[in-house]
Every structure is written in structure tokens, then in C-alpha cells.
Amino acid sequence: MAKKIAVLTSGGDAPGMNAAIRAVVRKTIFDGHEAYGVRYGYRGLAEGDIFRMEAADVSNLSARGGTVLYTARYPEFANEEGQLKAIEQLKRHDIDGLVVIGGDGSYRGALALARHGFLTVGIPGTIDNDIPGTDFTLGFDTACNTAIDALDKLRDTAKSHMRTFIVEVMGRNAGDIALWSGIGCGADQIIIPEKDFNMDDVIAQIDHGRERGKMHTMIVLAEGVMPAHEFAEAMSQYGEYHIRAVVIGHIQRGGAPSAKDRLLATAFGHRAVEMIEEGKSGICMGIRDNKLIYTPIEEALNSKGTDSNFNEYLYNLNNETSVWS
Numbered sequence: 001m002a003k004k005i006a007v008l009t010s011g012g013d014a015p016g017m018n019a020a021i022r023a024v025v026r027k028t029i030f031d032g033h034e035a036y037g038v039r040y041g042y043r044g045l046a047e048g049d050i051f052r053m054e055a056a057d058v059s060n061l062s063a064r065g066g067t068v069l070y071t072a073r074y075p076e077f078a079n080e081e082g083q084l085k086a087i088e089q090l091k092r093h094d095i096d097g098l099v100v101i102g103g104d105g106s107y108r109g110a111l112a113l114a115r116h117g118f119l120t121v122g123i124p125g126t127i128d129n130d131i132p133g134t135d136f137t138l139g140f141d142t143a144c145n146t147a148i149d150a151l152d153k154l155r156d157t158a159k160s161h162m163r164t165f166i167v168e169v170m171g172r173n174a175g176d177i178a179l180w181s182g183i184g185c186g187a188d189q190i191i192i193p194e195k196d197f198n199m200d201d202v203i204a205q206i207d208h209g210r211e212r213g214k215m216h217t218m219i220v221l222a223e224g225v226m227p228a229h230e231f232a233e234a235m236s237q238y239g240e241y242h243i244r245a246v247v248i249g250h251i252q253r254g255g256a257p258s259a260k261d262r263l264l265a266t267a268f269g270h271r272a273v274e275m276i277e278e279g280k281s282g283i284c285m286g287i288r289d290n291k292l293i294y295t296p297i298e299e300a301l302n303s304k305g306t307d308s309n310f311n312e313y314l315y316n317l318n319n320e321t322s323v324w325s
């Protein structure tokens with residue numbers, strides 16, 4: 001029997017969300033069902049902002065950043081009252097299943113709906129790459145590419161002026177963007193929340209480089225450690241390092257998704273529809289060792305911190321390749 005399958009985006013937007021929406025809509029229609037969009041995340045869901053989507057509505061979406069369904073932060077959804085409003089609207093529109101694209105906060109909302117008996121599947125969409133149950137989240141690859149582009153440009157000027165650049169990248173409490181983009185641009189040091197750092201060591205490494213003729217320094221700082229200007233202030237106590245602090249900011253959230261994010265989004269969206277068709281609920285999509293997987297959302301949320309995507313190998317890789325010895 002034909003089903004009605006809806007999709008929403010929630011939390012911070014991420015490149016690749018649109019490609020996932022497109023895949024959900026197209027696969028739903030391909031399989032003979034009806035596709036629906038929900039605007040403004042859980043707020044729109046509770047308010048019944050639900051509309052029919054046709055295949056043509058998602059034309060050309062793979063290439064576009066942001067989310068055409070808009071996103072919102074709606075704290076009321078943590079309360080049962082907000083969740084019941086959503087269930088009421090889903091029933092009113094005869095929706096059979098919902099795909100939620102978002103981060104771990106959005107997953108908590110999806111889990112709440114599943115616990116109320118509504119067929120709900122999650123897709124990991126956040127640039128932070130901080131959701132357990134997957135090696136990669138949608139938007140992470142694109143955000144790293146954006147950060148690398150900025151870092152490469154900053155290095156040009158750092159080198160010309162023999163300056164020290166402290167570049168703050170996003171990631172909330174995770175250091176993945178810092179680690180990947182830092183390695184990608186050959187940063188001298190990468191400072192992330194998962195690893196303690198010591199300013200004496202940071203300075204010692206810069207001095208060591210200067211003794212060998214390396215007069216500029218690139219430090220990639222994850223926002224979860226401290227703001228770049230604070231780091232700069234702490235460094236400046238040690239002497240004159242010609243410091244400039246730069247915050248790359250929300251540029252990392254926008255732009256056309258990378259090839260990897262487009263492909264991942266399409267595979268996640270396609271598989272999420274299959275999961276709903278199979279009656280699987282309260283689960284989230286992931287990719288592990290290049291294979292599509294799914295995990296109960298509860299298990300994924302409970303493993304946060306233990307199953308972090310942080311990779312010790314990458315941290316050491318940078319330490320052992322960045323020093324001028």
C-alpha cells in the first residue's frame with residue numbers, strides 16, 4: 001500500500017542536507033509512495049507546516065547548500081507537549097513515516113517520536129562530525145574543504161609577513177574539523193578539545209621552527225577549546241610572535257556540498273526511505289568502513305563520547321609531520 005513519507009531538517013544546517021531531501025523525495029516517489037516536506041524542523045512539525053512534494057520540486061537540489069525546508073531550533077520539542085502536537089499533526093496529515101535530518105539534538109526529537117509509536121528514521125546532518133553511529137556526517141567534508149581553502153589563503157599572508165596565525169574553526173565540542181583541515185593545510189599545530197595542550201609546548205615548537213628558519217606559524221584551533229582571541233592573548237605573554245587571530249565562522253556551514261557529501265546524502269536519503277518501508281523506527285543511518293549501516297538512535301546517543309569520531313592516529317600524524325626537525 002502506498003505510504004506517505006515526510007522529511008524535515010533540524011538543528012544547524014549543513015551542506016548535503018538538500019541532497020538528502022532530494023533523495024528522500026525521489027526514492028519515495030520512485031517506490032510508488034507520496035512525499036511530504038516539513039518546513040522549519042520540529043517547530044513546523046508541531047504547527048502542521050507539512051506540504052506535498054513532487055519529483056520536480058527537488059530538481060537541482062544536490063548542488064545547493066543550506067536547506068530548502070529551512071531549519072529551526074525549537075526547545076519546546078524536548079517537552080512531551082511539543083511532541084504530542086507533532087504527533088497530532090502527523091496523524092492529521094496521514095503521514096506514515098518521517099525522516100529527520102540533523103544532529104544529536106534532532107536525534108533526541110526523532111527518538112521521542114519513535115517512542116510515541118511514530119515511524120521515524122534519522123540521517124546525520126551536521127558539519128561537526130560529532131554524531132556516534134557513523135564515521136561521517138553530512139556537511140563535514142564540505143566544511144573541511146572550506147576551512148582548508150581559508151587556511152591556504154591565510155598561510156600565504158602568514159608567510160609573507162612572517163606572522164603567527166591562530167585560526168579558529170567550528171565543531172562545537174568536537175575537534176574533527178580542526179584535525180582534518182589542519183592536516184590538509186599542513187598546520188604547525190592543531191589544538192582540539194579531545195587533547196590537553198600546554199602553551200609552553202606550543203611556544204617551544206614555534207621557537208624550534210624559528211631556529212631552523214621557519215618564520216611563520218599556522219595554528220588551527222577548534223572552537224571547543226577556547227576563542228582564538230583568548231588563545232592569542234595567552235600566547236602574547238610569551239613574547240612577540242606577530243599574532244593574528246582569525247575566526248572562519250559560519251562560512252563553514254554554507255556553500256555547494258562536496259562530491260563526497262552529495263553522494264553520502266543521496267545514499268542516506270535513499271536507504272532511510274527503505275528503512276521506513278521495512279517498518280524500522282528509532283534508528284539512524286550511518287557509514288562505517290565505507291558501508292551503509294544503521295544503529296538504534298538510543299544506542300548511538302548513549303555511545304556519545306565513547307564512540308567519538310576522533311582519531312588518535314590523525315592527531316599523531318600531524319604531530320609527526322609538522323615539525324621542522
Ligand code: ADP
Pocket residue numbers: 010011012042043072073074075076077078079102103104105106107108109110112126
Ligand atoms: P542539532 O540537531 O544540530 O544537534 P540542536 O541541538 O539545536 O541541533 O537540536 C535541534 C532541535 O532538536 C532542537 O531545537 C529541538 O527542537 C530538538 N531537540 C533537541 N534536544 C531534544 C530533546 N532532548 N528532546 C526532544 N527534542 C530535542
Ligand code: F6P
Pocket residue numbers: 012103126127128170171172223253
Ligand atoms: O553544529 C553546527 C555549528 O555550526 C557548530 O559548529 C557551532 O558551534 C554552532 O553550530 C553555531 O551555531 P549558531 O549557528 O547557532 O551560531
